[in-house]
Every structure is written in C-alpha cells, then in structure tokens.
Amino acid sequence: MNTNNHYPQDESFRASLNTRYRTANIWQAIFMSALLVALISLMALIYTVIDGAFGYVAFEYKKDPATFTSTPLEKLSKEELLTILKSKLSSGAYKKLDGEQPMQARSQADLYSLFLERLVQLDTKQIWSMTDSILHGAEIKAETAKKYPKAKVEFRSWVSPQFLSSPMSSKAEFAGVRTAILGSLWLVGIALLFALPIGTGAAVYLQEYAPKNWFTNIIQMNINNLAGVPSIVYGMLGLAIFVRVLEPLTSGSIFGVTDSNGRTVFSAGLTMGVLVLPLIIINAQEAIKAVPDSLRQAAYGVGATKWQTVWYHVLPNSIAGILTGSILALSRALGETAPLIIVGASTFISVDPSGPFSKFTALPIQIYQWTTRAQPEFHAIAAGAILILMVLLLTLNATAILLRNRFQRKY
Amino acid sequence: MNQSRSFDLTKKPRPGESIIQSLLFLAGVLSIFTTLAIVYELGKEAWLFFGNPDVTFAKFFGTTTWQPGIGHFGIWPLVTSTLITSLIAMFVSLPLGLSAAIYLSEYASPRARSALKPVLEILAGIPTVVYGYFALLFMTPLLQSIFGEKVEVYNMASAGIVMGIMILPLISSMSEDALSAVPRVLREGAYAMGATKFETSVQIVLPAALSGIGAAFIIGISRAVGETMIVAIAAGSGPNFTFNPFKAAETMTGHIARISGGDLSYNSIDYNSLFAIALMLFLVTLVLNLVSQWVVNRFRERYE
Known part of the structure; x- marks a missing residue:
C-alpha cells in the first residue's frame, strides 16, 4: 500500500473505509439491478406475446x-x-x-x-x-x-397475411384484423385532423402572441393538467358531449345519414383528438421555443408583420419538431383503449368502416376483447394483434426519431 | 432630399392579422373549455346521481356493497381496490424507478446510458392494453406458481405489479431530470471531503433533488389511480370488498370500463353513477397533479 498518502493510518479508520467501500459497491449493484429488472420485464413481455x-x-x-x-x-x-x-x-x-x-x-x-x-x-x-x-x-x-x-x-x-386481410369472425381461427386496422386508421386520422391545427394554433398563440399575465398562466397550467387527466375521463367526456349532445352531427343525421347513432368513428376520433390535444400543444410549444429570437428580430427588421414572421420564419423552422410531437401523440392515440370502450366501439363488426359516420372497431379494442375471452385460441389471436400493433407503433416512433435527426437544426 | 415627404407612422389596420390572431386565441382558450366541459358534464350527471333520494351520504360512505342497479350505493369496494392496486404499483415502481434514476444519473457512462435509456423509453411507449395481456397471461401464472392456489385468476396483485412496471419509466425519467439538475459543485464538494460515490449520491444529491422526486412520486400515484386497461383485464370484474391482494376486485376505472362497455341506457342510475365515479377520479388526479406542481415550486432548492 502507498504509505505516503494523507489518510489517517490507524486500523479502525482503514476498517471503516473498507466497510464504506463495500456498502458503496453493494448499493451500486442494487441500483443497476433496477435497470436489469426493467430490461427483464420488457423481454418477458415481448416473449409472452411472441410465445x-x-x-x-x-x-x-x-x-x-x-x-x-x-x-x-x-x-x-x-x-x-x-x-x-x-x-x-x-x-x-x-x-x-x-x-x-x-x-x-x-x-x-x-x-x-x-x-x-x-x-x-x-x-x-x-x-x-x-x-x-x-x-x-x-x-x-x-x-x-x-x-x-x-x-x-x-x-x-397466428399472425399471417390471412390474419391481416380477414374481417372479424366469431371463430378465432378465421378472425382477422382488417376491420380493426381500418377503424384505427380512421380514428387517428380524424383525431389528427382535429388536434394538429388547433394544437399548433394554441402553441403559436401561447408562445408568440399571449401577453404575460394571469390569464395566460391559467391557460398554460390548465394544459399541463389536462395532459395528466386519466384517459377514461376523456372517454366519459366524449360519451356525454360527442355521443349524446352532438349526436345529430356525429351520427351524420344532419348530413342525411340515417342508419347510425352517435357511437361512430367520428365521435371516437374527436374524443381521441381532445385527448392528444394537450400533448400536441406542449410538444409544439417546445419546438417553437427552440427557434432563436434573432430570426424573429430579423423578420421584424425588414418590416414583416407578426403573422408574416410566424408563418414564414417561425413555423418553417419548427415544423420538424411539431411533426415529431404529433407523431408521438398519434402513437399514443393508436394504443389508447379505455376512451374507445366508453365511447362505444363495436366489439363485433365484420364490415369495414366506410366513412366517418360508420360503426367501427379498433386494434386495441380487439386486443382487449380477445384477451378477456376464456378460450386460448382467442388469446393467441390477441397476441397476433398485439404484434401488429407494436410493429405499427415502432414504425411510427422510428419515423419520429428519423424526422428529428434529419431536420433538427442547430443554431 | 426627402424631407418634404412625410411618413405616416401610425399603425395600419390589418383586418387579416386580427382575424388570425383571434383564431389563434380561440385555439388557446379551447383547452379551458375542455376542462370546463369535463367539470360540467361529469358534475351534471353526478349531481343527478347524488340527487337521487336513495343515495344518501351514509349509504355512500357507510356501506360496502356497490350495485347501483339494485340500490346498493357503498363506494368502498371500488375505492379500496383502487388504493390496493395503486399501492402495489407504487411499491414496485418507486424503489425501482428511483434506483434506475440514480444509476443513470450518477453512475452510468454515456455509452451505458445510451444503451439503457431506450429500454425505459420502449417500456413507456407500450400501450396499456398490452400490459393488461402481460398481467393476465404472464404475471398471474407466475404468481400462481409462486404462491399456489390462493392466487385467483383475476387478482389485484398481478395488476398492481404490472402497473408498477408501466409507471417505472415515468418515475425514473422525472427523478433523473431532478437528479441531473443538481449542480456538479455539490458532488465535487462531497468527493473532496472523502465521501464515496454512494454517500455522495444518497446523502448529498438525493436530498437536493427531493422536490422533483416527490413530484414524480405524486404523478406516479395519479397515473396508477387513473389507469384503466390493466385493471380492467387482470384485476377482476365485479366490485369486491377485500384487502387480500390475491383476490379479484374491480377498481373504479375497471368498473366504468366494464359497465359502459355493455348496453347502458342513458338516464339510468347505473349511467349516472359512472359519472359520479369519473368525477371522483378527475378530482383526485387533478388535486394530485396540482400538488405535484406545488411541491416542485415550493420545495425546489435553488442554486445560483
């Protein structure tokens, strides 16, 4: 041992030092094992599904x-x-x-x-x-x-081309997810059409226009809180507002559609849109915040109006961030199940959704339905549907990451 | 030369700009309307429920059977199962999440971090219905093989544990943010005094980041209370007043999901009661979220 160090040299000190080091090492292993548990859980989950x-x-x-x-x-x-x-x-x-x-x-x-x-x-x-x-x-x-x-x-x-292209069936061997995938696409499409313009608009307002006062603070705080509201509460909101109060609109009866009630893919899409709105706003705000002020000052300097500055300079420079955020919100909407149960997705439907006013089912709804059935065949097709859902989500997230890396600008 | 020409420097009226600005303002205010609509709609139906002469305060909080259709209005079985599953979830996610955060922020090399972070991010991105499948078809058989017959097919323990795994990434990422915000000088100071890495992390950095960790904990509870699909699939269907985690019992969220999944007639006492439960959920999570924001602001250590 190095005898020239400046530590005290008596035995009791050295003994306590060793104990301290030993404790430190044990705890380091414990901290690391938490991550190991997370990794094992993830692998167990993937294994269960594939199995x-x-x-x-x-x-x-x-x-x-x-x-x-x-x-x-x-x-x-x-x-x-x-x-x-x-x-x-x-x-x-x-x-x-x-x-x-x-x-x-x-x-x-x-x-x-x-x-x-x-x-x-x-x-x-x-x-x-x-x-x-x-x-x-x-x-x-x-x-x-x-x-x-x-x-x-x-x-x-259980996942096969046949499984992808068949409609629902009451027998697991012949059931497929085509109607569910189409339903999910309609759903996130409507949600995005609703939430993307409004969310971006709200973010632009909050970052570029809003005065710094108590009212803006309330809006901001409210958005943060809405992001934490359980999704099932949004489902209840959708049931009360979109399915019941706005039934003439969401069932399409004012457009001449007669054969439906308010439990349409349109209602569900709007509900999902309201659910992801806070996420889109928060992400878009971050993206707009990242645009440096010098760009705005330069635009004002050559005489641009506020909206011209926003439209020609701020938005083009933050669009990649806004889209990344929207894709993440979209993947949230794709996997969300509880609000759909409340708003009333049909669980057994073998006809493809033909428009915004049709009844529908969605991938997560089918997974839920099939998982809760007692027969093991249904668990097998639930696992198949989970694999498809996970592949969809992975693709979306990978797109978001690529988009971020490709268009991220550094100032 | 140009001095004879006078410039009009007053602001030009631009109707287009004003219209755009009002539209943007409306988009911003829409979120307020969302909150108001939630409170109004849930409140209205809940009011109808509590306005029913059969529903008394004593029955609601004093009895332990919940079957609104036949006049039993004791909320306790739903509340206790919600508390038990959330408690189990927090017992799993808090120690694991916090340890993971300490490891990532204090110990891990940049390479280890970039390899381990995606694991947590993938866990965070998995839809809850998939976690439900995992709870029913992996965790429950696992518990049954460890504890034997007394574990029912649907049980609160498996739902709670899987819910804990689901919340783990949230706790760990929020705690990690709080830990890395602690300035480096504090750590260097501790090392200079001869503290080990573990002593520095736990006695210096952790207390300094406690407000952020507390906030993460509270947000975690709020997520657990509001989580629906895992408990709807794995915790059981049917309110059951029990404190045994190996028994089946329906939570508040699970109850809403099951009842509204069937054909439910509007304006029935069942329908109204769901809104009363949803209102309770909304208020509980709202209060938890506000408390967490308050904790961050009130107890944050500021370093200049």
Whole structure:
C-alpha cells in the first residue's frame, strides 16, 4: 500500500473505509439491478406475446373434405371453391356473404377459409404455446394422437397475411384484423385532423402572441393538467358531449345519414383528438421555443408583420419538431383503449368502416376483447394483434426519431 | 432630399392579422373549455346521481356493497381496490424507478446510458392494453406458481405489479431530470471531503433533488389511480370488498370500463353513477397533479 498518502493510518479508520467501500459497491449493484429488472420485464413481455402468437394447433374436420371435392385441399382453385360454396351453402347464407363482399371479388385464400369454416367445419381441439411446441413437439403429437385420433397437428403462426386481410369472425381461427386496422386508421386520422391545427394554433398563440399575465398562466397550467387527466375521463367526456349532445352531427343525421347513432368513428376520433390535444400543444410549444429570437428580430427588421414572421420564419423552422410531437401523440392515440370502450366501439363488426359516420372497431379494442375471452385460441389471436400493433407503433416512433435527426437544426 | 415627404407612422389596420390572431386565441382558450366541459358534464350527471333520494351520504360512505342497479350505493369496494392496486404499483415502481434514476444519473457512462435509456423509453411507449395481456397471461401464472392456489385468476396483485412496471419509466425519467439538475459543485464538494460515490449520491444529491422526486412520486400515484386497461383485464370484474391482494376486485376505472362497455341506457342510475365515479377520479388526479406542481415550486432548492 502507498504509505505516503494523507489518510489517517490507524486500523479502525482503514476498517471503516473498507466497510464504506463495500456498502458503496453493494448499493451500486442494487441500483443497476433496477435497470436489469426493467430490461427483464420488457423481454418477458415481448416473449409472452411472441410465445402466444405461434405454436402447434390440433384440429379436426367435422366433415370429411372428400365429401365436397376430390381435389386435394392444397390444390383447390378459386373457381372450384366458388362452385362448391355455391352448391353446398344454403342460398340464404350465400346471399348474406355475397352482400358483405361479392364472392367473385374475393381471393382464393378468403374463399378457402370460408370453405373450411362453413362446410368442412374446422374444429380446433387444443393449442400450444411456441415454447411448448418447440420443446415438446413429439410429446404433443403423441398426446394428440391418443386423445383425438382424427385430429391433425400443425404448426401455426397466428399472425399471417390471412390474419391481416380477414374481417372479424366469431371463430378465432378465421378472425382477422382488417376491420380493426381500418377503424384505427380512421380514428387517428380524424383525431389528427382535429388536434394538429388547433394544437399548433394554441402553441403559436401561447408562445408568440399571449401577453404575460394571469390569464395566460391559467391557460398554460390548465394544459399541463389536462395532459395528466386519466384517459377514461376523456372517454366519459366524449360519451356525454360527442355521443349524446352532438349526436345529430356525429351520427351524420344532419348530413342525411340515417342508419347510425352517435357511437361512430367520428365521435371516437374527436374524443381521441381532445385527448392528444394537450400533448400536441406542449410538444409544439417546445419546438417553437427552440427557434432563436434573432430570426424573429430579423423578420421584424425588414418590416414583416407578426403573422408574416410566424408563418414564414417561425413555423418553417419548427415544423420538424411539431411533426415529431404529433407523431408521438398519434402513437399514443393508436394504443389508447379505455376512451374507445366508453365511447362505444363495436366489439363485433365484420364490415369495414366506410366513412366517418360508420360503426367501427379498433386494434386495441380487439386486443382487449380477445384477451378477456376464456378460450386460448382467442388469446393467441390477441397476441397476433398485439404484434401488429407494436410493429405499427415502432414504425411510427422510428419515423419520429428519423424526422428529428434529419431536420433538427442547430443554431 | 426627402424631407418634404412625410411618413405616416401610425399603425395600419390589418383586418387579416386580427382575424388570425383571434383564431389563434380561440385555439388557446379551447383547452379551458375542455376542462370546463369535463367539470360540467361529469358534475351534471353526478349531481343527478347524488340527487337521487336513495343515495344518501351514509349509504355512500357507510356501506360496502356497490350495485347501483339494485340500490346498493357503498363506494368502498371500488375505492379500496383502487388504493390496493395503486399501492402495489407504487411499491414496485418507486424503489425501482428511483434506483434506475440514480444509476443513470450518477453512475452510468454515456455509452451505458445510451444503451439503457431506450429500454425505459420502449417500456413507456407500450400501450396499456398490452400490459393488461402481460398481467393476465404472464404475471398471474407466475404468481400462481409462486404462491399456489390462493392466487385467483383475476387478482389485484398481478395488476398492481404490472402497473408498477408501466409507471417505472415515468418515475425514473422525472427523478433523473431532478437528479441531473443538481449542480456538479455539490458532488465535487462531497468527493473532496472523502465521501464515496454512494454517500455522495444518497446523502448529498438525493436530498437536493427531493422536490422533483416527490413530484414524480405524486404523478406516479395519479397515473396508477387513473389507469384503466390493466385493471380492467387482470384485476377482476365485479366490485369486491377485500384487502387480500390475491383476490379479484374491480377498481373504479375497471368498473366504468366494464359497465359502459355493455348496453347502458342513458338516464339510468347505473349511467349516472359512472359519472359520479369519473368525477371522483378527475378530482383526485387533478388535486394530485396540482400538488405535484406545488411541491416542485415550493420545495425546489435553488442554486445560483
């Protein structure tokens, strides 16, 4: 040991120093383990979802496909399927399906799943998670052969092109998220159309125009508080105002739409717009704050009016920040579920939303519905829908980050 | 030369500019209307609920069964389950969030920071309905395998723990901001006195940042109380007056979500009661948010 240091040299001091260092090291490990817990939680979450979205499925055909056609199932063409469906389905059921979407216009895959669902009547006996399927594949097959002699075992990915393009169905095997994705897109579209102009306007007012007085302070404080109001309260607000008070507008009855009530995608979009408004305002304010004052002074110096300064100098220089903030707000709106339940998203709807006044369902609503069902097949498609939602959110956030890095200006 | 020409220096009227300015003002004031609309609409329906002759103060706070449809108006089962899930969430998120914040602000190298921060940011961006799925299909089986049969399929503990994980990033990022705002001289002073890094962090930096950490804690509670999807999925459906975290019990938010998800007729006592609960939620979170702002302003240590 270095004997020339300036620490006191007696033993008791050295002993206490060692204890202190030991405590410090232990605590450092404890602090770090908190982050480890966060990391493990994140990985456990992702693992749970992926684990649920893939795996073995044991299923039976209630009726032998051979009674309908002699062609092997994989080789059925669209025309063959059409003839089979037309001849074997009752005419009422066929007409109903034709009304939802013309049979001629449907794809082969679509018709094939109709064939399996309506005629062959595929019946799922049991499903397994991905981990079980990989680790105990042979046992699963043996067990199935014993318990359900007629059943086949197949490895199935619950997220598939089929899953993306099918509408809702009461059977998990044939359910898809097309209506839900379209509903979500309508929803965030309407929310953004409402909140982006108003939010940016409010931010411009607060940063550029508002006098420094008590009233401005109240507005600012109010916006900060609104950002902390639970989303379910916004749902109640939407139910009271958009669904009930403004029903003539949101149901579209003043525009001549007659077949709906206030529980439309328009009401939900407006509710979501009000919910993300504070976030958009706060983000836009930050973006506008970052524009240096010298730019404004230069504009005034050459005789620009206040609005000319804002429109030609402040906004172009802060637009990247405003858009980044809006994308983040959008991803919040995409994942928000509680207000939609309150405002009344339909949980079972197989028709695509056709306009702002149609009934709708949305991705998070489907996830909620399917998760709360008891059957494991529904948990599997919930996991599939979660994967799609997460991919959408990741894309949005990555766009926001790219946008920020690409257009961020340094002054 | 130009002295004969006189300039008119009075302000020109610009109607376009004034119109734009009033529109911007309206956009700014709209947020006030949002708050007023929330208070008015929730208040109106809640008033109808409390105005009902069957709903008395003694029943509301004095009994422990909540079934407005058949005349039981005891709010306690919803309140206790909300408190229990929030409490569990805070027990998970406060120590973890604070430790993570101390590590990120005091210990981590810039490289470690840039690798670890995104983990928290991703956690913060996950929709709550996904956390609900996680609670029901991961946390509940995990708890069942540890504690055995007494853990019900729907239970407050799993919802609370997962809610804690959800709030962790919020607590950690707010606390980290507060910790990094403490000026460097304080740390250097402590080191000069021979303090270890741990002693500096916990005895010098932490107390100096306490107001920000307190604010983070309060905001965390407010988030936990208002959180809906996790408890709606994992905590159980049906009000249940119990203090056992392994039992199913519906929270205030979960109750609103379940009842309004069904077909609910307007102007029924059920419908009005939801607004009464929502008003309570709104007021509680509003007060918590205001308190947190007050804590920051009142107790902040200022360094010049």
